[in-house]
Structures are given as C-alpha cells and as structure tokens.
Amino acid sequence: QGRLVESGGDLVQPGGSLRLSCAASGSISSIYTMGWYRQAPGKQRDLVATVTSGGNTNYADSVKGRFTISRDNAKNTVYLQMNSLKPEDTAVYYCNARYLIRNFWGQGTQVTVSS
Numbered sequence: 001q002g003r004l005v006e007s008g009g010d011l012v013q014p015g016g017s018l019r020l021s022c023a024a025s026g027s028i029s030s031i032y033t034m035g036w037y038r039q040a041p042g043k044q045r046d047l048v049a050t051v052t053s054g055g056n057t058n059y060a061d062s063v064k065g066r067f068t069i070s071r072d073n074a075k076n077t078v079y080l081q082m083n084s085l086k087p088e089d090t091a092v093y094y095c096n097a098r099y100l101i102r103n104f105w106g107q108g109t110q111v112t113v114s115s
Helices: none
Strands: 002-007 018-026 033-039 046-051 057-059 067-072 077-082 091-099 102-105 109-113
Touching: 002 091, 002 102, 018 033, 018 091, 018 109, 033 067, 033 077, 046 067, 046 077, 057 067
Parallel strands: none
Antiparallel strands: 002 018, 018 077, 033 046, 033 091, 046 057, 067 077, 091 102, 091 109
16 A cells, blocks of 8 residues: 655645655555645645656646645655745645656645635
C-alpha cells in the first residue's frame, strides 16, 4: 500500500505565499505521476497541477503563472509553491499519486486565503 502525508497548509493573506509538501511512502515510487487537487466547500475536487515521472507538468488555468509543482525523487516528496494567493484559492488541498490502476490520496491540508 502507499501513503501520502501533506503538510504546509495555513491561513495567509491575499497576495501571500505558501509551500505545500507531500511525503510519499510505501509502494509509491518515482514512476508515479504526482499531483495536487483542491476542494472548496460545496464544490467538486479539481485538478491544480500534476508532474510526471519525467518531470512534465500540467496546471489548471486558474493557477498558471502563480503555482509551481515540483518533485524530489530522492526524498519521495512533491511540492506545490503557491504565490500571489487569492481568496478563491481557499480549499482543502489533496496530494495524489497514480500509476496504471493504482491511485492514492492524502488526507488533505487546509489553505485559507483571507485578510
């Protein structure tokens, strides 16, 4: 089995920055595509960004130019650097790891953007 543990969520003012981390363990290795998703209250869970084993990245239009996803395969960790945060970025952020039919989720970390 695989395990994902997110950290770094916090309350931040509009225009501020946060870095989320997701530590993977168990059967999750560097061949997995890693991603961040978010879910605001009353809304569906949406893609934020993904990074493949080869380092190719993909972003939701709403975060392009503000968020950066990266991975450190030696540490088996994926990061999400979030800059220029907006109130609409407020959500629970979930880490995801997938490879073929295997799909794992973390427990989520709360990000709140408010003055």
